[in-house]
Structure formats: structure tokens, C-alpha cells
Amino acid sequence: MSLPEQTSEIQLPTTRIHENAIKAWRLSSFFWGFTLYSIPGFLYFIFTVEENFSMLFPIISAPLTVIIHVLIFYVFPKIRWKRWRYNVGENGIDMQRGIIIIKRTVVPINRVQHVDTKQGPIYRKYGLSSISLSTAATTHEIPALDDETANSLRTLISDLVRKVKEDV
């Protein structure tokens, strides 16, 4: 990351995360999404108990929930993947993420206290790992990298951290 030159246009970080991220996120949010159906379910329950409660609430909320579910498990993972970019340079780590609101974070390398890699069951199925960086105040995660990249990146970051700290 040959950064600090002052620029007059937006320069995004260049590295993308693994494409399998979309599949993994779709799978997990497909299942999590089912918890949403408890809302129309609950509204229907109230309708059966309470006389004055309008039938419209469950009727409207049911298809709405289906739409939200589809958004969450089909549309969002793709946007999220498209948005996710990162760079690891000798000065710092630059990350961009977000679905509706774009967020970009830069963590100076000498602020990093430790680096972990993590892998849940769904990530394992797709051969993915995520990296998390901790500073004294914050924790940041780069999700869905293939195992090899994740491991080499973790080693790279901790090497860079060591190098900077020795310099001081």
C-alpha cells in the first residue's frame, strides 16, 4: 500500500475477498432469515386471540417478510461481496465494506495488538476463514478469505507489526 500521497480523487483499496463468500453468506443468512417469520407468526397469533386486531397486519407482513428474506439472503450477500475490498500495506490496513452505508477504515500497522483467524462450520464448507485485527480500542474483521490467503495474511500482518515495533 503505497499510500500517503495526497490525491484528488477517490482511490479504493484493490484486493477483493473470495467469491465463495457470496455462497457462504447466502447459506447462513438463508437459515437465519427464517427467524424473521416469527414476526408475522406472532401477529397472526395476536389476531387469533385479540378480537379488535385487524387481519391486515398478518396479511401484509407475511409477503413483506418473504421479500425481506429474499433481500437478505439473495441480494445483500452479492452487494456486500462487491463492496468488500481491502489492502494490507507496510503502513496499515485499509478496509472498505457496507451494504447501504459504505464504511472505510484504516488501521495503522503499529496500533495492531493481535491478529486472529477464525473459521465457522459454513466457512469451513467453502474453505474460507476470516481475519480479525484488534487494537487497544477496536476490533476489525476481514471476512471470507480462502484459508491460504488468510493464514499468509495473518503471518504477514504480525511480521509487519513486529517490524514496525522494532523500528521504534
Place this chain on the structure above:
Amino acid sequence: MSEFRRQHPIAAVTQLFLVLRQNIVPIAIFLFVGSRNSGDFFWLILLFGLISTFILGGVSWYRFTFRVFEDELQIKKGIFVRKKLYLKKDRIQVIDITESIIQRLFGLVQVEIKTAGGGTEKAIISALSKEEATQLRAILRDQVDVEADADPNDNLQNIKDVESPLIFWKLSNRDLLYAALTSGNFGLIASILAALSGQIDQFITEENLNYIASILPGYSKLSTILWSILFVIILSYLVSFLGVILRYSDFKIEKKEKELLITSGLLERKHTTVPFNRIQAFRFVEGILRQPFGYGMLFVESAGFEQKENDRSIVMLPFVQKDFLRPFLDQFIGDVEVPETIIKPPKRSLLRYIRRPNYLLLIAIPIMWIFWDFAWSLFFLIIPFSLFGWLEYKDAEIRVGTRIIQLQYRVLAKTTALVRRKRAQASDLSMNPFQKRKNLASFHITAASGAGGKTFSVDDMDAVDAQNLLHWPLPESKL
């Protein structure tokens, strides 16, 4: 101090009061409800509860022993589960000495020792005489300050050097009064309301309300609401007035070799130590009542182990003139750079700033309409709200130097935050779809504070400016 020893026996009593204070609400409810229903039996339970707490306090006092052995503070405690805490001198970060009311009656203090690592490891020795506490602090501190193994006499010499303040600053009584008068904290209203509504739900019954309404002059639904709002405002103003007097009476800040020592409080004296190398950021807050007079409050963010958000920031100057800030920082901290390059939000974000406070009306007016037919007249509030937005725009500013960044923004109070480059933990930029259309972005910088972080933000900067700022905290970057 190399033999295991106990605290002052009064520790057992302070323990009792601590337990009582922590459970004040259930106890009050218990007293209130119980005394009506169950007669003598109830008092027996209460007595049994008190006695057992007292005995437990006594046993835990008996089981609590501590000593300083070689380079460690060793504490053994626990009634059923024995716990041994060994704190290495050079890991000890902060030593706080507090005097609560009960302890002050007996000339005792509480010593709180916090270390780095392992999350929230801290040791509390709750009753020591003042001399013992200062001695303990000196013993634990001197190793940090002086590496050499000196003989005891030399140590004493060092203690004196470390302990004597280089310079100090005191809050005058006149300033204390002004601070209390201008402290009217409107955020407090919300918290008081929240706290009360949790407790007094059972008192708000139809009957009580009707009764209150009947004794109030000129009763109508609206006037009840207005009166109660006025009442809450006056009450919260009084509470914050008293709060300031209690907390900042006899406020004193001393500069020592390696740390700042802050002492304050009327009933409960608190001594806080802030080592220079733990200082992360400064924050100057000009409340809306104070700003017109050119006064504000200075906080310091220090890396430590305080979990609770409210306790993390340490008050450095409770009431101070803005012009005095620079001389103060130069004298007490030294080497605080004055950032020169000024970056402001662009003209095109002015409209967003003006619009933002008005969103509140958009939500509030329809709700008010339920209670009040003339709620539409609140639309006139658009004018002051917009002016306020314009003020927010005017105050938003970032100043950058080579080693320090200054973020200035207004939420209600105007805040000026100073973060050293090597203390910035992360910088962020966020952009919602509306900002993206206008090529704007909000800029945030996070410094460590307590066990977590404190984030300072300036909204609606030019996206390219924000991007360049994003890389400012990196080592060797130039701007």
C-alpha cells in the same frame, strides 16, 4: 510490608454499606411492601439479612490479607473460594485512592490498583489509613519510576522526589459556583426520566394522576404536560447543580514527574492518577450554557480498564476559560502541537447540516398531534432548528498537524478533540447513499479510552478530503 496483613477492621463495615448501597432499590421495595403485610416475621427476616451481611463482611475482612513481596503485590481473599491475586509492580498502571464518607469518618482510604492485560484485573483494598495507603502507593510506584535496587533509605528519598508536585492548579470557589450554575445538563433530563420511569411505574395509577391533576391549578391535559416538563427541567437543573458541587469541590490537579494527580469531591474525595504515557486524547466540551461566556470543560481520555462508558473519560478541568487551555496544556502536558492545516466541510454540505436537526420535528410533530390540536404551530421551530444546524456547520472543522489532529464538532455542546497521531487507533469514513450523491463523507477517528474506545466524528466532509485524512494516522504519512 513483606508480611501478610489485614486491612483496618472498618473494612467489614464498609463492606456492609457497600452491599446495602448496591441493593438499595430491592431493599427499599422490600421495606415498603413487606412492612405492610407480614408483621413481626418481616423484621426477623430483615434482621437476619443484616446480621448475615455483617458476618459475611467480617469473615471476608478476616480472609483478606495482602503484602508486598519482592516485586509483587500479593492479595489473598475469598470466603468459600480462595483467590490469590499476584500483581507485578511493573504491570500496575493506575493506583486510585478514594475516600468515601464512612471511610473519612475513620480517617481511612480505599486503594484501587489496576493492571494491564487480562481484561479487568483490578484489586481493591478498601480500608487503609492514609499513611499506609501513601506508603503502599510509593512502594508500588517507586519500582516503576526507579529501576535500580536501592536500599530503603534511598527509596524514601525517591518517594519524596516522585511525590512532590511540580506545578498544580486549583478550581476556585467562584468558578465552582459558575460551573454548577451553568451545568444544566439537558441530557440528564432524559436519564432521570428513564431512571424514574423504571422505578415509579407503580405510583402512576389513574387515581394518583387524577389526584395530582385536581390539586394543580388550571388543570387541563396540556397544562399538566407543560407543568411536568417544567418540573423535570427544574429538578434536573437542581440535581446537576448539586452534582457539580459534590463532585468538583476542592478540585486540584497536580503535575508530577510521570503522572498527573487529580483530587476532587466534597463528601467523597477521589484521587485519580493519570500516567503521562497512558494519555490518549483530550476533549474540550463547551456546553450551550457555558460557551457564551467562553468557558468549557476539559476531559482526558486515558487507556485503562474502566468498563463503564461514563467512567472512562477523566475530568481534567471542570470549568475553564477557553483561552487558558493552551497555556494549561503547555504547562501540564508539554509538547502539544498546534495543528495548522484547516479543513472544513464544503459549501454543498451546508444544506444537509441545516436539514438534520429538523428531522427531529418530523418525528415529534405527528406524535404531539395526538395530544395537542395546535401541534402544527411547532413548525415554527424550523427556524431555530435550522439556525442551530447552521451553527453546527460553522463549528465543524478538522485541523491537522504533523503529530496531532483536532476535530471540532457540535452535537448540542461544542466539542474539540485533540488526538496525537501515534495514539489514533483507527480512522474511519462512512458514506450513506445521500452523502454519496453529493460526494460527501463523515470522518471518524478512534482513540483508546478506558477498556474501549472513544470515537470523534465530523460529518459531511468532502469525500476526497476525508480519504486523505483517513491515511493521516499511518506512520510516515504526509498531508
